[in-house]
Amino acid sequence: KLRSHNLKFHKEVQIDKSDVYILPSTSLNQDVIDLKAQLNKIDEKYQIVLKALFFEGMTQQEASEELDIPLGTIKSRLKIGLRELKKFYD
DSSP states (O other), rough: HHHHHHHHHOOOOOGGGOOOTOOOOGGGGGOOOHHHHHHHSSSSHHHHHHHHIIIIIOOOHHHHHHHHHHHHHHHHHHHHHHHHHHHHOO
16 A cells, blocks of 8 residues: 555656757658648638538538538548648648
């Protein structure tokens, strides 16, 4: 019981040795950081779905009902839209 207590209450967090908060700045392309600007460069049918899902916080089912688009089409447009956006970030 004593060992269990010690394990629960005597843990040290070693922030100085953690690399969780270290973000490599070389991996970010500063020219394409603005997602909304890049979103305007793809086909409108993909824009509508991505905006509903990511900027309005809808689930795929909610977007399907709100936009009156079949759920399978929402999923396809999401996948294709993300693939199109990825081209700007490569």
